[in-house]
Structure formats: C-alpha cells, structure tokens
Amino acid sequence: MMGCLPADLQNYTFVDFGSGKSRTVLLASRYGFDKIIGVEFAKELVDCARTNIGRFKGEWQKCRDLEIVEADAAEFVAPETPLVIFFYNPFTREVFDTVLHNIVASLTMKKRACTIIYGSSSHDSIDWAAPAILASGHFETIAAEPMPMFLDSVRTIRFAAFRSL
Numbered sequence: 001m002m003g004c005l006p007a008d009l010q011n012y013t014f015v016d017f018g019s020g021k022s023r024t025v026l027l028a029s030r031y032g033f034d035k036i037i038g039v040e041f042a043k044e045l046v047d048c049a050r051t052n053i054g055r056f057k058g059e060w061q062k063c064r065d066l067e068i069v070e071a072d073a074a075e076f077v078a079p080e081t082p083l084v085i086f087f088y089n090p091f092t093r094e095v096f097d098t099v100l101h102n103i104v105a106s107l108t109m110k111k112r113a114c115t116i117i118y119g120s121s122s123h124d125s126i127d128w129a130a131p132a133i134l135a136s137g138h139f140e141t142i143a144a145e146p147m148p149m150f151l152d153s154v155r156t157i158r159f160a161a162f163r164s165l
C-alpha cells in the first residue's frame with residue numbers, strides 16, 4: 001500500500017476514516033506525514049484510541065502529530081492540505097457515498113493532491129467502492145500488486161489505490 005503513495009509525504013495529512021482503536025493511525029506514524037487524523041464515531045473506541053496514542057512511544061515514529069476526531073465520517077471536513085485517505089472496511093455504501101461526495105467537494109473547492117487507499121477483507125465492499133471512486137471523475141487508479149500477506153490474521157486483504165487527477 002505504501003508503495004502507492006507519493007515519495008515525499010511531508011505536507012500530507014493522513015486521514016483514517018473509521019479509525020477504531022488507532023491501529024492504522026499508529027502504523028502510519030512510521031512515515032513522514034505532516035499530520036495524522038483518525039475519524040471515529042464510537043466514543044469507547046475514541047477513548048481507547050486516545051489512550052493508545054498517549055501511551056505509544058516508537059523510536060521509529062516520524063510523525064508525532066496524531067489526532068483522533070470524534071465524529072461521524074459523513075460529517076468530517078478534510079483539511080485543506082494534500083491528503084492520503086485510508087478506508088479499511090469502514091462503513092456502508094450509503095455512508096461511503098456521502099464521504100466520497102464530501103472529499104470531491106473539498107478537492108473541487110481547493111485543488112490539491114489526494115491519494116485514496118481502500119482496503120476490504122470482511123466483505124466485498126471494494127467491488128462497489130472502487131467503481132464509485134472512479135465514477136466521481138476526480139481519480140485514476142494506481143496500479144498495485146495484490147497484497148501478499150495477511151494484515152488482519154484472517155484473510156488477505158484486497159485493496160485498491162487512486163490518485164486525484
């Protein structure tokens with residue numbers, strides 16, 4: 001997945017829509033993003049994530065500006081920076097369509113680089129999410145090899161990557 005991203009991430013904000021207990025937020029901090037935001041609507045997960053982030057100390061961390069926003073993803077307004085947006089089995093098609101609409105509106109208002117990584121394992125949401133991203137007319141596919149290993153110890157995850165036009 002990381003191979004799909006721009007080489008220089010220093011002005012980029014990483015946004016994990018549906019960030020759970022912060023696993024991906026913490027893993028992303030290994031890379032040189034300017035800022036990392038997790039968006040999560042379940043209060044108990046938000047509390048857990050904030051505790052995890054507060055306790056976490058990795059020598060290898062390159063980004064230490066980590067924030068968990070307690071919000072419905074459909075209400076979240078992306079920062080006006082270059083973006084890397086991550087989805088991992090997060091929500092229904094209805095919510096995803098609203099989130100995608102908001103992303104496209106934000107990119108239309110302020111044109112900037114945006115990479116979307118969409119991963120799925122527990123269901124085949126990628127089969128409707130990937131076409132929806134392309135149908136927005138604002139993204140093209142980034143060619144990527146299938147993931148060769150397990151990410152969630154259950155199944156190989158399928159992912160697709162897209163860059164803004």
Ligand SMILES: C[S@@+](CC[C@H](N)C(=O)[O-])C[C@H]1O[C@@H](n2cnc3c(N)ncnc32)[C@H](O)[C@@H]1O
Binds near residue numbers: 019071
């Ligand atoms: C499969 S977990 C992914 C967790 C994390 N991103 C990861 O990669 O490990 C999906 C998360 O999305 C959250 N979620 C679902 N619908 C949401 C919504 N409408 N707004 C914000 N978070 C949502 C769930 O509470 C859950 O924590």
